Amino acid sequence: MKYLILTVVLISCFSVSGQTVGENDEGTVSYATSQNVYVKFLSTKNITAGDTLYLRQAGVLVPALVVTNLSSISAVCQPIVDFKFTTYEKIYTKSKVVVALDEPVEMAPTPMPIYEVDTVVQEKADPKKPKQKISGRIGISSYANFSNTPGGNSQRMRYTFSMNARNISNSRLSAETYLSFVHRSDHWDDVQKDVFNGLKIYALALNYQFSDKVQLWLGRKINSKLSSVGAIDGLQYEMKFNAVTVGFVAGSRPDYTNYSFNASLLQFGGYLSHEYKTDKGNMQSSFAIMEQKNGGNTDRRFAYFQHSNTLLKNVYLFGSVEVDLYKKVNEVQSSTFNLSNLYLSVRYRVVKQLSLSLSYSNRQNVIYYETYKDIVDRLLDTDAMQGYLFQVNYRPGKNIFMGVKTGYRFRKQDPRPTKNLYGYITMNRVPGLNVSATVSATLLETAYMSGKIYSVGINRELVPGKLDGGLNYRFVDYKFLSSETSLVQNMAELNLTWRILKKTYCSFNFEGTFEKDYKYQRLYINLTQRF
Template sequence: MKHRIIILFTGLLMGLMAQAQQSGNEGVVSYITSQHVYVKFASTDQIAVGDTLYLKQQDQLVPALLVSSLSSISCVCDPLTSQNLTVGQGIQAIAKATVVPLVVPEEPAVQAETLPQASEVLTGDTTMTDKQGTDLSGRIAVASYTNLSSSPSNSSQRMRYTLALKALHISGSKLSFETYVSFAHRSNEWSEIKQDVFNGLKIYNLALNYRFNDKHSVWVGRKINPKISQLGASDGLQYEIRFNDFTAGVVAGSRPDFNNYSLNTKLLQYGGYLSHEKNLKKGFLQSSIAIMEQKNNGFVDRRFAYLQHTNSLLKNVYFFGSVEFDLYKKQNEVVSNQPRLSNTFVSLRYRATKQLNLSFSYSARQSIIYYETYKSLIDRLLETDATQGYQLQVNYKPWRKISFGARGGYRFRKSDIKPSQNIYAYINIAQLPAIRANLLLSATMLETSYLKGNIYSAGLTRDFMSGKFYGSLTYRNVNYTYFSSESTLGQHMAELSMSCRLQKKLLLSVNVESTFEKKTTYNRLYVNLTQRF
C-alpha cells in the first residue's frame, strides 16, 4: 500500500506539476464606506496586513484592494483602483499555505475584530520504515466547515480533504519524495470544479529529491525552498551544494499561473542564493542572500534581492532581520535598476529570567509590483505608502500555575487619518481547584482610523482520560464604534471545542461557534478527522 501511494504521487509529479504553494482564498465585499472596503472570508489565516487583494476580470486577477487591518474572518482594505465595487462582489486573495502542527498555544494571539474562524488542526507526522528501508510518514485529513445564519444568503458548507506524505530514501536509495495536497469544494459550487478541477485541487508541494552525497542534492517539481521562502513555490529544478559552513543553490523554473495556479511556462523565474550557518559555543548565526528575476511572456516582471540574518550570539537573546530590495522599475516605458527598499522586518526576543520574556518587532511593507502583469495600474501602485508597524510583548510567569502578559501594537501609514493601535492583555491560571481546568481571561482594546472597540474573553480548557480527550469553552463580548457612520456593533460569542484521540494515530476534532447580534445569529461548525501513518 505504501509503495502504491509513492508510485501514484510520483506519477502525479511527472504528469501534473500544476499547483502552487500559493492558494486562492475567495471572499466577498460585505460593507463599503467612503474610505474603506470590508471583505469577508471564511478565514484570514493566510492573509497579512499589507497584502494585495484582487478582482477577477476576464479571467485575469487585477489588484483592487490593499489590506490595512484584519480579523479572523474579515479584512478592512484601502482601494487601489477607481473602479466602483459593490456589496457581494467576489474578491480574491493569494495566500501562502502552511501545514499546521497540533500545538496548543500558551496564550492566544491578539484578535482584532471578531470571533476566530476555527482553524484546521493537523497532528504531527510519525515516521516508520518499511522492509526496503523507506522512511515513510504522513497524514490524511477530512474536514467540514459549515456556516449557518438566520440570513439564508450567509449559510454555506465547505469540505476539505488533505494528504501530506514524505518518503525518505525510497527502498534504501538516494531518492526521496514529498507532497502536500488538498481538495476543497462548497456544496453549491460543484459546477466550478467541473469547469476547472484546480478551482478545488491545490497541490502545495509535489517534488522528488535526489541526494548525490552529503554536499550535492537536486529537487525536481513544486517546492518552497526554506533558504528563499520569500519567493514562494517554484515549478522546475532546484540544485544545492554545501561546502564547509556555506550553502549555495540555483533555482530555474516558473511561477504558478495567476488564475488557476497551474503550470505556466510564460511566467519564468530563475536566480540563486548563498547561505552561511555556524553553530558556536555561545549560540548560532545564519545569514543568506538571494537574487531572483521573474518574467511574464519574456519581459521582466520583477527583479529583487532578499537578505536575511538570524543569530543567538548574546545570552538569552534571539535576533531575526530581513530586508527586500526591488532591483527593477518600469514607469512610462523608462526602466530603472536603482535598488528600492520594499520590505523590512526586525524581531528581537529576550529571556530576561526564567519567568520573564520580552519581544519587540518592527515591519515596513510596500506593495509588491509586477510591472508586466499589472502594467495598467503601475502609477497607482507606486503611489501606495509603506505600512509601518511596531509591536512589543511581555510575558511573565511568577508562579508555576499562573502567567500573564500584554502585547501592544502600533501601525501607521502617511495617508491614514490616524494610526492604528491595539493593546492585548491576558492572565492564565492552570489547574483551578476542584475542576482541574485552565482559566484564560483576556481583554483587547483597539483603535483605527475608522473604528474603536473592546473585546473581552473568558475561557476554560481541560483534558480528560490522560490527554485522550480535550475540551474548551469560551465566551467573548465585542463592542465596536464606527467613526464614519457613528454606528455601533455589539456581539456575544460562544465557542465549544472538543478533540478526541480515537486511536493512537486517529484524532477527531469538533468546534462549534455562535455569534449573536441584535438582528442576526451566526453559527459555525467545524469537524476534522485526521489519520496519521
C-alpha cells in the same frame, strides 16, 4: 524537521535515567480564530503554558505563538506575530532539556543529534546506508456556516493529503507532496469549469541526494532559503561547502489566479547562505537574487537578505530585508534599489519567568510590472505600512501566566494609525476544578473604527490522553466612525479534540455569534489520520 516526532520517539527509546535529552516536537494548526490559535501535537508532555512556539521561515525558527492553555494533545495559543495562521500550518517547539530527577544529573552524549534552539538543522540521509522512512497524513474537514442573514447557509469541504517519503527503497531518491482540495456544496460548477479552482498543489517534488553535500529537487517546492519567493516549479540545485551553502533555482511560478502550472511565469536565481555554530549559540545568514518574468518580459527582480542570531545569552535576533532592483514606468525600464520589505525582531529573556520582545516591520506593495501593469500607477502611489509590536510575558507562579501585547501600525494616507492593546492572565489547574482558565481583554483602534473585546475561556482534559475540551466566551463592541453606529456581538465557542487511536484524531469546534438582528453559527469538524 519533517521527522522530529519520530526522532523524539527514538531518543526516548535510547535515553536512560540521569542523561539529558534534547526534544523538539512538531505540531499543526487545527483551528484558528481572531483571538486564539489551536495547535495539535502527538503529546504536550514537554510543553507548559507560557512556552513560545515557532514558525519556520526561510530556514529558521521564528517565535510565533505563546501557549496559554494545554491539554494532553493540544495547545491553545496567542499569536505574537503579524501572520495569518491556516489549518495544517506546521508549528515547532523550542528544544528543551529533560533531566531525570530521581538520580544525580550525569552529562552524557545522546545517541541522536540534538536540534539547536532557533535554527534549522537540515536532515541528511546517511550516504552509506540510506534507510527508507515514510510519513504523512490524510485529513477531511467540514466548515459549515448557518445564519438568518440574506446570505443564508453554506458548507465548505476540505480534503488534504501530505506525505514525505525519504530514501525510497533505501535509495538516495526522496519525495514530498502536500495536496488540498476544497469545494463548496453550492459552487461545484466552479470546480467542473476548472479543477484548479478546488485543487491546490502546494508541494509535489522529487529529491535526489548525490551526497550529504549535494542535492537536486525537481517539481513544486518552497525553498526554505527563498521563502519570500513562494513555490518554485522546476529545478533546485544545492551544494554545501562546510558552513557555506550555494544554490540555484530555475523554473516557473504557480499561476496567480488558481495556483496551477503556468510556464509563461518563468523565474530563476541563486542564493548563498552561511551558518555559524558555537557552544553559546548559532548564527545564520542568507542572501538571494531572483528574476521573475511574465510572457518573456521582466515582471520583478529583487534581492533578499536574512539573518538570525542566538550568540548572545538569552537573546534572539532576526531580521530580513527585501529590495527591488527593477522598475518599469510608462514603458521605461530601469534599474533601482527600493526597499520593499523590512522586518526586525529581538526577544530577550530577562530571567526565567520574564521575557520581552520587540519587532518592527516596513512593508511596501510588491509590484509585478507585467502582471499588474493596469494598476501600477496606483500601487506606486501607495505608501509603506510601518508597524511596531511589543510584548511582555511573565510567570509569577508555577501555574500562573500573564502577558501584555501592544501594536502600532501606520500609513501616511490613513486618517489615523492602527493601535491595539492585548492582555491576558492564565491559571493552570484551578483549585477544585482541575481546569485551565484564561481571561483576556483587547482594546483596538483603526482608521475607521474602535472597539473592545473581552474574553474568558476554560480548557480541561476530559479523558486522560483521549479527549479534551474547551469553552470560551467573548464580548465584542465595535464603533464605526463613518456612520457613528456600533456593533455588539456575544460569541460562544465549544471545542473538543478526540484522540481515537494513536494516530487518528477528530476535532470539533462550534462558534455562535449573536447580534441584535442576526445570528451566526459556525461548525468545524476535522478527521485526521497520520501514518
